[in-house]
Amino acid sequence: MNAMLRETETDTASPLAARGLAHCYEGIDVLCGVDLVLEPGSVLGLIGRNGAGKSTLIRAMLGLLAPLAGEARVFGEPALKLSDDAKARLAYVPQQPEALAWLNAVQMLDFVGRFYPRWDKAFAKNTLERWQIPPNKLLAKLSPGERQRVDLIRALASQPELLVLDEPAAALDPVARRELLREIALRAGESGTTVLFSSHIVSDLERAASEVAFLHQGKLLMRCSVDETKERYARLWLPARMSAAAPNASLSRRRHEDGSLSLVVERDAQGQWPQAAQLAGARVDALGLEDLFVELAE
Numbered sequence: 001m002n003a004m005l006r007e008t009e010t011d012t013a014s015p016l017a018a019r020g021l022a023h024c025y026e027g028i029d030v031l032c033g034v035d036l037v038l039e040p041g042s043v044l045g046l047i048g049r050n051g052a053g054k055s056t057l058i059r060a061m062l063g064l065l066a067p068l069a070g071e072a073r074v075f076g077e078p079a080l081k082l083s084d085d086a087k088a089r090l091a092y093v094p095q096q097p098e099a100l101a102w103l104n105a106v107q108m109l110d111f112v113g114r115f116y117p118r119w120d121k122a123f124a125k126n127t128l129e130r131w132q133i134p135p136n137k138l139l140a141k142l143s144p145g146e147r148q149r150v151d152l153i154r155a156l157a158s159q160p161e162l163l164v165l166d167e168p169a170a171a172l173d174p175v176a177r178r179e180l181l182r183e184i185a186l187r188a189g190e191s192g193t194t195v196l197f198s199s200h201i202v203s204d205l206e207r208a209a210s211e212v213a214f215l216h217q218g219k220l221l222m223r224c225s226v227d228e229t230k231e232r233y234a235r236l237w238l239p240a241r242m243s244a245a246a247p248n249a250s251l252s253r254r255r256h257e258d259g260s261l262s263l264v265v266e267r268d269a270q271g272q273w274p275q276a277a278q279l280a281g282a283r284v285d286a287l288g289l290e291d292l293f294v295e296l297a298e
Contacts, residue, residue: 013040013076014037014038014039014040014073014076015038015040015074015075015090015161015162015194016036016037016038016061016062016072016073016074016162016164016194016196017036017037017038017061017072017073018034018035018036018037018057018060018061018070018071018072018073019035019070019071019072020033020034020035020069020070020071021033021034021035021036021057021060021061021067021069021070021071021072022034022067022068022069022070023056023060023065023067023068023069024068029217029218030053030056030218031053031056031057031060031067031070031218032217032218032219033069033070033219034053034057034070034215034218034219034220035220036057036061036213036220036223038194038196039194040192040194041188041192041193041194042188042194042195042210042211043184043185043188043194043195043197043208043209043210043211044195044196044197044209044210044211044212044213045197045198045199045204045205045208045209045211045212045213045226046058046196046197046198046199046212046213046215047198047199047200047202047205047212047213047214047215047293048198048200048214048215048216048297049200049216049297050200052215052216052217052218053215053217053218054166054167054198054215055094055095055166055167055198057215058092058164058166058196058198060072060079061074061079061164061196062074062079062090062092062164063078063079063080063081063082064092066080074086074090074162075089075090075161075162088115088116088117088158089160089161089162090160090161090162090163090164091154091155091156091158091160091162091163091164092155092164092165092166093148093151093152093154093155093164093165093166093168094151094166095166095167095170096144097147097148097150097151100112100139101138101139101140102138102139102140103138103139104134104135104136104137104138104139105128105133105134105135105137105139105142105150105153106128106135106136108139108150108154109124109128109150109153109154109157112154112158113157113158116157116158116159118158118159119157119158119159120156120157120158120159121157123153123156123157124153124154124157127153127156127157128150128153131149131153131176131179133146133149133150133153134146143171144171145171145172145173145176147171148168148170148171148172149172149176152165152168152180156183156187159191160193161192161193161194162193162194162195162196163184163187163193163194163195163196163197164195164196164197165184165195165196165197165198166197166198167198167199167200168180168197168199169181169199169201169204177201177204178207181204181207181208184197184208185207185208188210195208197209202289202290202293203290205226205289206226206289209226210225210226211223211224211225211226212224212225212226212229212289214292214293214296216296216297221251221296222251222266222296226289229287229288229289229292230286230287230288230289231267232266232267233251233264233265233266233267233287233292234264234265234273234284234285234286234287235262235263235264235265235284235285235287235291235295236250236262236263236264236265236273236274236276236277236282236283236284237260237261237262237282237283237284237285238260238261238262238263238276238279238281238282239259239260239281239282240258240259240260240261241281242276242279242281242282243255243259243260243261245275245276245279246261246263246276247263247265247274247275247276249265249266249274250263250264250265251263251264251265251266251295251296252264252295252296252298254298262295264287264292264295264296265277
């Protein structure tokens with residue numbers, strides 16, 4: 001009972017929280033009991049291969065789809081029953097924006113801005129000009145990159161307390177991506193905005209995120225600070241004659257043609273690698289974030 005109480009109190013204080021989220025499409029599991037809680041002011045990068053379940057998780061956490069099991073909360077409210085006040089405090093940019101495509105950028109931003117009490121009209125106007133978006137061209141006629149930029153302006157101009165971005169840089173060129181990442185870092189640093197953004201571009205996570213969570217085949221395999229990944233995780237290689245000594249607990253396990261094993265392992269609570277790492281002939285290789293992503297995703 002005490003554990004359940006602490007969980008509820010944490011979820012109430014968190015801008016965004018999920019407990020036991022499960023979902024499937026056509027009998028295929030997409031989310032398998034995912035727990036994810038964001039601390040106020042944190043910037044969490046959700047990483048995973050295409051099809052890992054990132055978009056489904058985000059949509060379930062925001063109440064845009066009803067999961068088969070589990071619950072999500074936004075500012076302590078059930079995600080499926082959000083109040084207007086909670087909705088005004090968050091902004092969400094999907095991977096492929098399509099809403100209000102019959103309006104031009106100026107019309108859309110003017111219309112949407114009326115629903116947000118903290119709408120920054122000057123920011124919307126100036127950023128539209130700085131990003132060189134044709135103001136009078138219908139959204140449906142813009143390129144994917146231009147359309148995504150307009151939706152990012154819409155999200156940022158609302159000055160949200162919670163900003164959720166699903167693959168925000170997917171259609172952006174390198175310059176625009178860097179500008180977006182700077183804006184995310186600025187918002188989090190100066191305004192305390194809580195940010196969740198998904199990506200498969202590791203360099204984006206390293207530039208903007210303070211934490212990273214890895215989603216693979218519907219399961220959350222790991223979560224830690226970006227700076228901590230190199231110290232906390234490593235590749236343990238064991239020659240064939242020592243494979244029987246491999247620890248049972250590992251994030252990934254791969255057997256090679258020569259019979260050797262490579263595993264992604266984690267330090268224990270005392271900061272020690274598994275005992276097998278101490279054996280003569282074993283090798284522990286440091287992993288950068290991109291290397292870790294590749295090891296876990298393959």
